[in-house]
Structures are given as structure tokens and as C-alpha cells.
Amino acid sequence: MGEETGRLNWLWARHLIAAARAGGVQDAVLSPGSRSSPLALACERHPRLTTHVIVDERSAAFFALGLARRSGRPVLVVATSGSAPAHWHPAVVEAEAAGIPLLLMSADRPPELHHCGANQTTEQYGILAPHVRASLDLGAPAPEALEGAAFRVALAVDRTLWPQPGPVHLNVPFREPLLPSPAELGESASTERAHVRPAMRSRPQIVIPRDRIEAMAARLQGRRGLIVCGPMPPDERFAAAVSALAARLECPVLADPLSGLRYGGHDRTFVLGHYDLFLRGRRWAHAARPEWVLRFGAAPVSVALARYLRMHREAEHWLVVEAGDWPDPEHCAGQVVHASPAWLCEALAASVRDPVAKAWTSGFLAQECRVAEWLEEHAGALPLEWEVLRRLPALLDDTSVYCGNALVVRDVDAVLGGGGSRLQLFGQRGVSGIDGNLSLAAGLSAAGEEGVVALVGDLAVLHDLTGLGLLGGRAVATVVFSNGGGGIFGLLPQAELPEYERLWRTPQPWSLEQAAQLFRIPYHRVASGDEAAKAILAWRSAGGPVLIDVQIDAERSLAARRSCWRWAEAAE
Template identity: 45%
Template sequence: MTDTGSLNLQWSQAMIAGFVAAGITDAVISPGSRSTPLALAMLRQPRLRCHVAIDERSAAFFGLGIAKAQRRPALLLATSGTAPANWLPAIIEASHSGVPLIAISADRPPELQACGANQTVNQSAMFAPHMRASHALGAPHPGFDPGYLHRLAAQIHEQASWPYPGPVHINQPFREPLLPVAPAVGDDIPARLQAAHARPQPDAQQIAELAKHLSGRPGVMVCGEMPANPGQNAALAELASRLACPILAEPLSGLRFGPHDRSHVCVGYNRWLDAGAAHAFLKPEWILRFGAFPATRNLQNYVSGNAAMHIVVDPWPRWIDPSRQITHLLRADPTAFCQDLLRKKLEPAADGWLAAFSAQEKRAMQDREPDHIAAVLDALPAETALFIGNSLAIRQLDSLSGHADKTLHLYANRGASGIDGNISTAAGIASAKGRTVALIGDLTCQHDIGGLALTRGLDIVIVTVNNGGGGIFDYLPQHSLPEFIKGWRTPQEVDFEHAALAFGLSYQCAQSTSGLHSALGHALSSGGAHLIELKQL
């Protein structure tokens, strides 16, 4: 007869073995008592890399960063009560940005629910609106079939990964005692369940019709945030070349940096699209969009205010049309769409169309002054991961990044665009990919100051731009309010040097863009965890 503690561990080991068989390599554990069986199963599984994070909110964003970089689910584990509730911001971000996560909350058994038992809340539907799927499991029972848990893990892995990546919740109750009397056995990894997912293919009839509408007419391609895939940049660039149209490419599109053809890529649009009459003649007859809706207001307005034909190509079952302008929606892989369209007869737009955009781009780039965005990008070695904070940081990057043949991997939390958890997310990316630089604002850094604890042992540099609070609000209508400084700009008095030293990071202060370039170069060459404060007060 198996004791309850050993039963709990055997059940947990079977579940974790199923996740490992499905391809999961990383778990983020927040310590707790009720989650002990699963924590033991994770920590004793040699094929699972375990990260321990005390703060569940930081832990969830750390897992988000790992999953974002690896493009496969990471496991989260927390104990019962309010602990898993701290995952909510990261769960929302994962849901909106299409990042696979598997969140496992331990729980009290049914007999302790709704009776005033300590540390017990209704956890089963805690994240329901944001989940791809939820599984409320029963407590482990004698004689269970490990194959059930193996295949459940495979099912959950698929639900988190396809067709629209996102979070899945498992609520797992355990009865006491939680510790086994003797070590559990039978921890073998099962054979991987073979699952094949075809890429969404464009409809042949729609491709033929679109070829006729796009060919020879002035139009633009707009590329927002989208996952990188082999051959995608080359296919998009070739289509733009055949149609003689510009690609208005946001930083997170992946089109600004790399060895692909960038001759049609426009990156300075935020510097001239707000010029009114200066772009009044750049009226496209069609707009072809890939990825997320644009992040910056000028490009949003341009997309919303133009084109009788508005085509969105998106493989995920989501609706990206805040301007309510879509006329054609294709559920298709972007690379496959471009390749199919390129097989059709396509005529370029008139000679002056692309030239007009190129002229605007040339003027915008000539007007650039030295700035901290250029200093950061210039200092980064090829293949570096760059995480960009929200609010002002992502908008400055969009306007000022330029483009280059150096390959960089850009990340941001643009699903819900929060400033929470940015350091933790960057740390997760560094854990998965290695050398990572995060460029964030001072309020963003303060908001996730506890995330610095997760940088220990990582090759990561956090660049904090200290401009005295919420600089993004200087560009918003709230700036005119008499309560602006107190209620929106909110300058803080955080000593970032002390914060860095408290969490074991080296610290440097830069007073200029040249100083930032030098400090970043030194930090990258020396390796390890660093915090650089750029003062713009």
C-alpha cells in the first residue's frame, strides 16, 4: 500500500516526465509547501533545467522570457493561495503576444475548499479569460495510469503551442502528507508522442485575385511584431522588390537587422509621417500587413487613414483590426503567402512610387543627431538579444534605430504593453539565449527591481535611461494638466547603484551617449550581470 506522500511524488514524476518527453526543458519554481510533490519531481528530473524564483510575478515573467526566446513552453510552478495570482500580468502578456506557457498551481484537495481552510482560494478559473485551455485535475489516487499523465502532458504542450501559442493552466490538488516515505521509482521518460502541424496555407483563389489587385498599383507593406521563421525576411523582401513597394518595418518585425535585402525597408517613417502635407501624396491603393498592429501613433494613423484595400496575413486565429479597415483576411503563414504570390505574374508600381518613400527616408536619416539608441545598437555584437522596454523606449527605438546587416534578436512585451516584469523577462531571455541587453526606462526598472535577483550568473546588461520619471507622458495630452508632475511624470529618487549592488550586479553611470557606448562595450566584454544608468535629467 503506497503512502500518500509517495503517491503524490509518483503522480508528479509521471506528469513531469510527460512534459520532458514533449520537449520542455525549463521550469521556474517558486517555493511553497503545497507544491512540494511537483517541485521535488522537477528538481529530481535530470533532463529539466530548474530555476528558483521567490517572487511569483518575477518568476512568471522570467518563464515568459525563456518561452519567448525558445519558442516552446516553459513550466511555472507555485503553491496554493495568492501565490499563483501573482502570475496574472505575465499570463495576460503571454496570451496577447502568443507566447507558450504552462502554469501549474498546487491546491488544497476538494474537502478543504469553501470551508475556511487556510491559504485556500478558488483557483480553477483564476486565469480563465486569458487561457488557451485549463485543466482542473483531481488529487492523486492509488493505481493511477502513468500513461494518462504522459498523454495529458503531451496534450497540454500542444494546447500551449498550436494553433495559437499561449498559456495553459493546470490546477493540481494534493492531500497531505506531502513528503514521500521513500524515494519514488518509475521516473522513466516515455516515448515522445509524434504530432505534426502543417503550416496554414493561403487559398489559391484568393492569391490569384490578390495578384491582380496588387500588381502595378501603388501600395505598402507594413510589418509589425511577428515570430522569426527561416526564409521569412527573404520572402518579404523579394515580394516588395517585385511590387516596387516600401516595407514600413517596425523593429520587432525582424526586418531591420540581418543580411537579407533591406533596400525596400523604411525605418524612419515616424520622423516624417507626422509632417502632414509632406506625405499627403503617398496615398497607397493597398496596404498589406503582417504581424501585430503598429506600435507608434504615426504609423497607426497612416495605416488607418489610407487604402481602399487593406489585407492582413496572419496564421494565428486572432483579430488584429483596431482601425476596422480590413477588407481581406488570410489565415496563412507569411512565408508561404509570399512564395505563392511570387509565383504569379506581378507588375511593379510606377517608377516614382518607391522613389518618393526613399527620398523621405534619406532626409530623415540625414537629420539624425547622435542619440543613445544609436550608441546601444552600435555597441552590440552580432547575434545579441536586445530586449526593449515599453512606453518611451520602444517608441524611441522605432524612430531612431536605423537598420544594418548585423543580425540582432529584438524582443519586447508588446502583447499588453505593460512596464511590469521587464527585467525578469529579459533575464529569462538571457537564461535561454545567452548574451542579452535590456534597454528600459527608470520607472520600468523600479517597477521590477526585484527582477534583478534573477540576473545572477547570467550574461546580461540592463541599461536604465533615467529621465526623471514617465517621459512618455511629455508627449501625451496629460502634459498640460496642473497635476502632471505629481500624477503622471512621477519622478522617483531611486539609487540604482545601491539597487545593483544589493543584487550583485556591477554598476556604471553614463552621463552622455559616448559614455554609454563605452560603458556598454566594457560590460559586454567582461560578461556577467551589469546595470548601466544613463542619466538624462
């Protein structure tokens, strides 16, 4: 009986993993454990799966998040029973909010071992709700349920991608013995074919009727308008389509750094990236009254842009959403359009006949140039973080840049206005946490051959030291802005309280150099933009990982920011 159970578990696991692979999964991230042995071995022996073994389940989930974010494909994550799947939770919350496809398989004890004090046993079904698109319990392996279980895995993979991408949780109980004998397992590959119907799945492009397109085009053409693009998955078709629409309308595109529009080979004539500074000039921003705003993607990073949109909420705001929540925290949208963004841009470009007024667009273009020139002229007086960032486009091409949260992504928003290099900017703006940053950057690296630069703060490194350990052997340059704790809180009213240092800034007495030594990662301590640039160039030549520790004088940096903002706010 025992050997039969082991054989059935092995057959069951091979079918489940084959079904996941047939659905499009190419990578599996495994954390070691006993109860998950059948699943882990089936992944490792599948000839067309790439496996990544990561001890810490929290780090493993963020690694998978980076891999899925960069590739656009669902990534399988496997863990054992008990508290292990609970460690996925922070990454799952981000995947749900950002629409990143993850297929999460947790091994479990069988039903008869629940609620009786059995070791390493807890209620796992629903443990990740409500942050997953679906939760399924496959039940303990049974010969008559084999085809149905494989079918549900195929369904789960599909649910990670459509109608709204995101994480899906599968709970998979196993009885002991978990596997047949080592002699019976041998060295054979896991080549089991899953009999899944339907074998092929297609996902629709969401379109709207032609008369709606014509009516929408009529409301846009010849009137003062803006296209606003927030964070979006990388999509070359959308970049080309929205650029063509902007050219047809001759209207500005305010492009978030994570929109995929600021850099690349598409037409960037009307793509603007310095609006976080020029929209701080309230007099100019108030006078620049749009008649319509067409919005794509998630909510932008820029606080100045959010304020500008609220200031002009009387304009017609069109929000384009394929599925799911409406990304409109300002509550300005008067029209919600459910359509595929690239298709909608292409359809509108084919229907628009009259551009907007040239004086309208030229005003925005002039503001963009004014900010770029001012940043160049005042290079020596800028925050050191900005000095480092401004050098990146000239140093990097065909490189993925991960932008950490808090101050980092806001600095990127203000300074990296755009250019012709093929920088790809990634972030973690679903719920904007600072956990898992380095693990996610390692996942980005695993998804492509080009190097990755991770821009993070010192507390983000502390949050994810296990992620620092994942960088060994990977071409990842971790650029740490060491400002002595939570520097972003220095911009808030709490900074005036006597408890500020203890409760908000929280400076830490640990050494980044010692952390790098622990994981045998080369370390460079720098104190200027030029020194940081030299360290990045050396990394590009040498390859592998490196930690570049940029020493920030927090008070000086804060004073320099405020000086920049005062200049921007005084603009006419």
C-alpha cells in the same frame, strides 16, 4: 495509507512532468512551496529538463515569458497553492495577448479541504481565466487516472502552441503526505516514461487555394502598394520570404522594430525603419496614396503609421492572420487572409509578374535616406536617449536587445532604422506594461548564449526590483534612461495640469546605485552618448551583469523631441 499517498503523489508528478517533456518542454521555472513539492522534485530530477528556481512567482512568470519568447518553446512554470498562482497574472495577461507559450502548473489542496477554512486554500481552477487558452483541473492523484492525467498534460502542451500560441493552466491537487520518506526517495533520477498517445504531434501550415493566390497577386502587382510588418516572433523564413516578395513587387516594407526585419542577413533593400519620422509630414503622407496595404504581425508601435493607415483607409487593406484576433485597431482591413505568413509570401512571390511603379517606391526610399541623413547631421541636437540608441548597432552584434515600453520602444522605433548587424529586438507589446521588464530580460538571457541589453526607464526598474536580483551572473546590460519618472506623460495634455508631477510623472526619491549595490551588480552613471558607449563596450569585454544609469534632463529631452517632430512635420 500515508506512505501509499506519498508514493502515489511521487508517481503522479513524475508522469506529469515526463508528459510535459515529451511534448517539447525543455525548461521549468520553479518557485518554492510545500504543496508543489512533488512537481518541483520531479522537474529537478528529470535528466532532460533545465530548472530555474525563482522565489517570487510574479518574477518567475516574467522570466518564463522571456525564455519562451526567445526560444519559441513552451516553458513550464510551477507554483504552490493559495495566492502563489495569482502572482502569475500580469505575465499571463501579456502571454495571452502576445501569443507566448506557457504551461502553468499550480499545486492545490484536495477537494475536501476547499470551502472549509483550510490554510493557504482558495479557488484556483479558473483563477487565470479568461487569459489562458485552456484551464484544466487534473484532480487528486488516483492510480486508475494516471494515463489520462499524462494525456491531458500532453494535450495542454499542444494547446500552448496550436492553434493559437499562448498560456495554458493546469491545476494539480495533492493530498498529504506529499512525498514518500526521504529514504525511499533516495537520490534516484525522475526517469518515469509517460505513456502518452499520440506520442508525436504535427501542426499544420495554413495554406489557401491556388486560385486565391493568383487573384490576390493580380490585385497587388503593378499597383502602388505597401507591406506593413508589426511585431512578430523571430522567424528567419518569414524575413527571407517577405523580403523576396518585396523585391519581386519592388515595393516598400514598413518594418516595426519588433518585426525581426530591420536587422539581419536577409535582403533589406526595400525594408524601411524611419517611417515614424517621415510619415509625420502630413502633406507628403497625404500625397503618398497606396492602392493596397498588405499587413503582417501585431499592431505596429508607431502612432504616425497608424494615422497614415487611417488616412488611406480607402486602399485595399489585406490583413494576414493565422488564428485569433484581427490586429487592426484602425479597422481598415477589407480582406482577412488566414494563412501562414512565410508560406503566403513565398506563394505570392511565385505568382507576381509585374512590380509596382518605380516612382512610388523611390519616393519612400528617398524619405528614408532623408531622415537618416538628418539624424546624422543633427547628432548633437537629438534627445540623449536617441544618441545612446544610435550607437548600439556599431557596438553590438549577435545580441538580443529588450526594448521597454512607454518612451523606450517609441525611441527605438524612431531611431534604429536597420542595418546588417544581427541585432534581435524584443519587446513586451501584448498589453504594453512596464512590469516584469528585468525578469523578462533575464529569461531572454537564459534562452541563449549571447548577451542581452535591456533598455528600460527608471520606473520600470522600480516595478521589477526582484528582476534586478535575477541578473546576477548573467550577461545582461541594463541601460536605464533615468528621466525622473514617467517621462511619456510629458507628451500628453495632462502635463499642463498642476497635479502632473504627483499623479502622472511620479518622480521617485530612491537611488539606482543603491539598488545595484543591493544585488552586487556593477553600476555606471553616464551623462552622454559617448560615456554610455564606453560603458557598453566595457561590459562586452567583462561579461556578467551591469547597470548603466543614463542621466536624462527630461525637459531638454522633451524639447529636442518636439524640435525633431517639427522638422519632420514640415517636410514636403
